[in-house]
Amino acid sequence: MNAELPDTPHMITRVLRAARERHGLSTDQVAERCGVTGRWYRALESGRPRRHSNALLTTVSDVLDLSEEEYLVLYRLVGTQDLPAKVMAPQASDPVPPRIRTFVEGVEPWGAYLCDYRWDVLAHNDALARFFPWIKEGVNIAEWIVNDPNAPANLINWETDWALPMIAQLRLHDEQWKNDSRMQAVTQSILSTAVGRRLWSSPELPTLSYPAAETTRQLRGLDARRYDVSFVPLMPLQLPWYRFMAVMPAWRSPATVTRTR
The missing domain is CATH 3.30.450.180 (Beta-Lactamase)
Structure with missing residues (x-):
């Protein structure tokens, strides 16, 4: 029987919330600075599965002053998937060159x-x-x-x-x-x-x-x-x-x- 995932925040939630709180901002303040609705930003921070453009994620990154690694987490989870499927999910049997x-x-x-x-x-x-x-x-x-x-x-x-x-x-x-x-x-x-x-x-x-x-x-x-x-x-x-x-x-x-x- 598969173990159920504990009810814990998504990694993207942890990253964005920590960055937002570093700057003492509310979700509505971040949304306003990003030029999006509060509902949109809260959906992003909650980790709802959806893909977003690099330009929009860059705006969020600039507003929250994300580090390079924080932005990488953001991009990997909700950025545009522009890599081939083999790169995203290679076969376990792929031999090492x-x-x-x-x-x-x-x-x-x-x-x-x-x-x-x-x-x-x-x-x-x-x-x-x-x-x-x-x-x-x-x-x-x-x-x-x-x-x-x-x-x-x-x-x-x-x-x-x-x-x-x-x-x-x-x-x-x-x-x-x-x-x-x-x-x-x-x-x-x-x-x-x-x-x-x-x-x-x-x-x-x-x-x-x-x-x-x-x-x-x-x-x-x-x-x-x-x-x-x-x-x-x-x-x-x-x-x-x-x-x-x-x-x-x-x-x-x-x-x-x-x-x-």
């Missing part, structure tokens, strides 16, 4: 992996397995972070630094790819657990879905030491549904990860 696989496996000394927008691991290198021995092709990153009982012991500040940002990303992708059966299966897997449902509805859920590359997080290695790392995301231009991730030390030496005593 050999050169991209070779690149991922050859990234050293840092850990690296390739996943799709569903967080299914498609390729990884040996260096990553030294931090995440559970990693293998077919494993889902989101499900492991939220559902695996070992994750809180391996990921320092598990809930605030790892699980909640992951849930914020999941909610965005869940809304964007509602017709993707695999994406929905991942969501249902996480919502089938009490922890997943609690995090999904958490008032501490980040408004922004993707932590900046400069964000430092800690994990516990196989040697039981704490390591400070940053995750640097990249997207192959010809394969925009792929996510390449490099796990880099938080300091500048390329050979050694900073160790926290």
